[in-house]
Amino acid sequence: MKSLIFLDVETTGLSSKRDRIIEIYMLKVAYEGDVEEYHTFINPERQIPGFITNLTGITNADVADAPTESQIAKNIRDFIGDGVLVAHNLSFDRRFLAAMFERNHCQPLPSGGIDTLGISMRLFPKLCIYPKGEGSHKLKNLMYHFHLDRDFANSHRAKDDVLLLVQVYRHLEKYAKGQLPYTYPRAMTHGCPRCGSAMQLIESGGKRELVCVKGSGCSERLVV
Template identity: 40%
Template sequence: MKAFDYRFDPEQDYVVVDIETTGSWSNGDRITEIGAVKVRNHCVVDEWHSLVNPQRSIPAKIVQLTGITNEMVGDAPVFAEVADRFMEFMGDGIFVAHNVSFDYGFMAYEFERIARRFRFPKLCTCAGMRRRYPGHKSYGLGKLCEIYGISLDNHHRALCDARASAQLLNLINKKRSEEGYREAA
């Protein structure tokens, strides 16, 4: 599914999602944590979070990066057990993430594994920042948070990263509402 640059609608729910995984390949690696922040009219209206048991060992380099250990996810629900709650949280929202293809790809693959459909319009905060705030050397989440004074105390934890990405979304949406922009990406 293509990412679109929708005209800003203050009543639209944007669900900013971040996931942590056992690695970078959606067809082999698994989700270990999901964080989601619902934004409506530039305000956070709800949050959702869950650790997820990936049903496999988390590699040491990933534990070092995220701080999520095998012990932490040992008693966590498997993806199938959180899928309904996540879908309920998404509602009719637009799926938003920093590097949306990564997070959306993992979510779609996990839903496919449990024979469920996962289709939402999507928006990328990385691409949106490149378009509306050009000229930075890096558009990584950490670097953008540093530049724009956004708190990122627990980087590489899903809810923390989703909260930071939600603030980037607000920067993008403020520009979009000023521009009255409407263009398919």
Template identity: 35%
Template sequence: MAGIYICFGNDYANPNRPFKGTSMIELLNTYTVVDIETTGLDSHFDEIIEIAAIQVSNGQEINRFNSLVKPNQEISTFISELTGITNEMVENSPGIDVVLPQFLSFIGTSVLVAHNANFDVNFIYDFTRLLDLPPLKNDFIDTLRLSRRIFPNWDNHKLQTLVNNLNISDTVEHRALSDCVNTHLCFESMKGYISANNLSLDTLWEHYGTMSKRIHAQTDQFDLDSPVYGRVFAFTGTLEKMPRKDAMQLVVNAGGICGDGVTQKTNFLVLGNNDYCKAIKGGKSSKQKKAEKLQIDGYDITTISENVFYDMIGAENLMGGD
């Protein structure tokens, strides 16, 4: 996959995904759990370094797929510390052009289950586009979305938190296959919790949108399932598509919160596309270094590019898309 390292964000930003599957709200017994590990969070700049899947029938694992992937760019020290995947580990692994067709064959048309599913689905979809493969059309269920509705009072809904609070395991290894195993167990546990407590999906998904006093939004109708709702954002660098104040307005209009700097309460640090590209090549701002340190220390914070921010907020529709 020559050339993936090139920063081609201007031409590939905010890709339309016309064949992307639907985010479902179902408690299925037959599905396929998927997870990927990557060199970063932006499919326009970053690469997949591990991909895994577990086929589930009647709630039980029946088959699994797992492969390391050799990227064209170096794996950064931060990603190695986060995932445990080093450049030496992937040196003799196949490239994504070999692994992804095998993965797509394994999952077939199954409904997918993943934690923070839009990340995995969008990343895989974009690489099918890049490699001229059939697009990923599978519908999917997001355990992050489900857990936020079932356990709204938890401090966060990271996979590690679910695993701990649902007594799945004491630790989480940040690797694709182990994340699949834990996501499968968490999904089955949440299904059991819903049944044991006589909850219904209709009740869990009732819309209670009211405007928080701390959010100065231009609407009081919030989508509680949005990945932006209730999350704290900080920005650094110059945005390509709009002034920072307009991006901050989009956040609060979606029920999110904007902060001036990076703190332990920050959930997302947004880098302008040019700054994200520079960061891949080794230049990082003090905000980004602080965010990475907090993430390594276990805080619920992630650094994302401007492109990923627009994906999260649906801003490509506001800007007319590509």
């Protein structure tokens, strides 16, 4: 059995051609249970935009003495080996890694991988938007849905995102295998029973209600 490589990258922007990885954290989990971690900052050889620093907390000073991608790409590729990549919105991380490996003449990534975002969307087509969840299928919203450790709620750093990703993956796996019951009202995972839109959890005065996000177009409210 191949190892699972849970990973997350922080970047200078959204374009894998123009932008660069500035931080990567990977957790390799072998079938036998052995765990290895890999973390590094990467000097992008360009300025980190202010909005990225505001989002991640990573500054130009943090990466000033870090290795450049030409110095570190082979080490990253060797760590991945033939493992199975696991990420939330895997296509984003794959694009940046693939571009870096191509620029530095490294072996291409293994094909395939596991995208927890896609799994969540298939299992829970209209996942409820929780308080401060910021979108129905984001990692943070899944954290609220599964009642996971909220220490990661305000983090946008690679390591914290990966540690949360591992917990989310384990819960999704149990749901997919039928090992966890669907104990939530169906509206929390499949949307408003009247119009099919996602619903938002509203907590006020000790009462919890699911409110259709369609707003004026649908007045459905369910007490949970």
